[in-house]
Each structure stands twice: as structure tokens, then as C-alpha cells.
Amino acid sequence: MAQNPAPRKRPGGRTARTGRAVHEAVRGLIAEHGRDGFTGRDVAERAGVHEATLYRRWGTLDNLVLDVAASVAQLNEESPIPDTGSLREDLRAWATALVDDLSRPGGLALLRTVLAVRTDESAGQDPDGGRGRDRQLTDFLAARGVVIQQVLDRATARGEATPELATVLDRFLAPLYLRAMFGYREVDHDLDGLVDHTLGGPR
Template sequence: MEDREQPIRRPGGRSARVRAAVHKAVTALIAERGYGNFTVGDVADRAGVADSSVYRRWGTLESLLMDVAITWLTTTSPIPDTGGLEQDLRAYAAGVARDVTGPDGLAVLRLVLALSTAGEAGARARDDFLAERSRQIQGMLDRARDRGEQPPEALDILDHLLAPMYIRVLFGLGSLTPDYVDTLIDRLLALRDRNG
């Protein structure tokens, strides 16, 4: 019996290029039109792919939008490991500030907000987004605890670091300057010290 060779799959091949083009199209459309004002066809046209490619891979527009939000979150703002909690927090906060003010940051934040009011699937997307962000943060806090440091709670980081940055960006209430971000970290650490 003849041994058939399997086709070689290359990472970063056509599938990765299609996914990147579709994700880029989604963030551009959200930035231009807002959530709910475009279709899978619009995404496909903008990405230069067939509608059927989008449906085959994601099934629905909501699934695609969830994938865009979660992918953005998991590929931006990496969790640093500097060897000390304060330095980790400062590096992490600087990365978040850079990412949410970057070209796709505002669009993705708006997408997550819009999805959270878009029924059960949207609420799941919001919950997945927050769960992934919490998982990232908890890893940093667990490392600090393993080193013998006293980290704040993950919810304190969401409340006192991420929420103020997200609100500023979403509502255009001011820029995320390094001084502003450092002040948020200082307040977070002071809160931890008071409660610790």
C-alpha cells in the first residue's frame, strides 16, 4: 500500500493572512462606523476575502467580533516579569496605556462595551475578555506572592488601574501620560499598603 504524504501546513500561511486581514477590517469598521453598523459582507469586502470564508471560520458576526476582542487582548500588553511587583505593575500599566491608545485599542474597547449589551453572546464575549485580562493579571500577582511580596488583589488592579485608563480613553477625558499612569500605580500600591 502506497504511503501518501500529508500536505505541509505552514504557520503564518494563507489562513493566518486571512485572519489578520479580517481582524484588521473589523477594527477599522468599528472605528469608522461603530458596532452594529456593518455586516459580514462589509468585513469580507474590506478584508478582500469571500463572505463564505468568514462564515466558514467564524460562523456569525458576533463570533468574529469576540475573536477580534480576545485576540487583541491576548496579543497586546504582555505581562512583564521584571523580578519585582512594583516594576511589573509599572511596565504592565505602561504597556496597557500604549495599547489602548494605539490604532486598534479604542475600537476594541468600544467593541467590548457594545457586545456587552448585545444579548447573551455579547455578554459572553465581555465575560471572556474580562476573564482573560483577569487571568493575565493573576499570573503576575501569583509570581509576586511566590517571591514573598504582598500583591494587591486582581480586582483592585481592575478598579484602580485599568478602569481609570479605559474610561479616559473611551470618553476622551485626557491622555494617558506616563505621569498619570505612574500616579495610578502609586495610588494602587498605597491602597495595598493601607489594606495589607
């Protein structure tokens, strides 16, 4: 009687589980301690993997951090902003969600870490010449842009006049992040005015 073949393992199953565990560990450590408050060994211990696995797969700890940032942006891309029926209300709903996210403990930790990594690279402290970081930082920014462009595209499809992606970044996203990072104004200050300015109205 012919023997049943052994069940085939799903390709990448173990690798994917390891990646998720490592990413969760990094996000937790960044929220708790900031980028300079943990080492590769800390990540490995929390994720339950060998430290050598981290460096074999990501090369450096900073490359790993940027990979985590890109993945977070990708998750945001896969959970698009709800379609309220108008661009103004879409942006208003998004602003409220961003304020909630930026105001929670650790909400800015990952972004601060990405910026710090980029600063180190610009200062010539990257042993691989920045190639891995450039790719991962581009992934992070591109995924964020995809989310915004989806909102603009569906508004255009409804027949609404829409600003360019760069305008939304300059007038809407950047002020929210700057308020949160530097504390010169409450993050949720006059969100309606911010939306009006983004859409070309008075400020």
C-alpha cells in the first residue's frame, strides 16, 4: 500500500514567525526604552531567538529598526482610512486617529527612532554605506504615501477637487507630527483649520 506523503511545510512559516516575534520585540523595546535603550541581545531574548539570527537576517540593529518601521507603515496601508463620502471628512477622521496614535505612550517612539537612524547615516556612521537603510526608509515613506494617495484617488473618483500628495504631506501630516514631536502646540489644535488649509482654504 502506498504511503501517504509527509505533509508539506508551508514555505516561510518558521521564518515568518521569527520575523513577527522579532518585530514585536523591537516595537515593545522602543516604546519602553527608546532606540538607545536596548541592544541586539535584548531583542533576541525578548523574541526568543539567537542573537546571531538578527545579524544574519538584518545585518545591523538599525537596519532591523527600519524594517520594523516599514512593516508598521505597510500595516497602515493595509488598513485604509474609512471612506466617509467626502475628502474633508476623510481627512478629519484621519486627523483624529493620528492624534490618538501620537498621544498614546510610545506613539512617537518609532518615528523618532527612524529619524535618529537617518541622522546617524548622514553623519557617516553606517558601516554598509546606507544601502539597506535607504531601501527600508524609502519603503517606510512610500507605504505612508500609498495610504494618502488612496484617499485622494477615491475623492477624485467621486468628482471632488483634490490637492497633490505633497500638499497633504506639507500642510496636514507634517504639522501634526511637528506638534507632537516639539510640543509647541497641542496636537489636536484646530483640526478643522488644518483640513481647510490642506484643501486650499484660508488658514
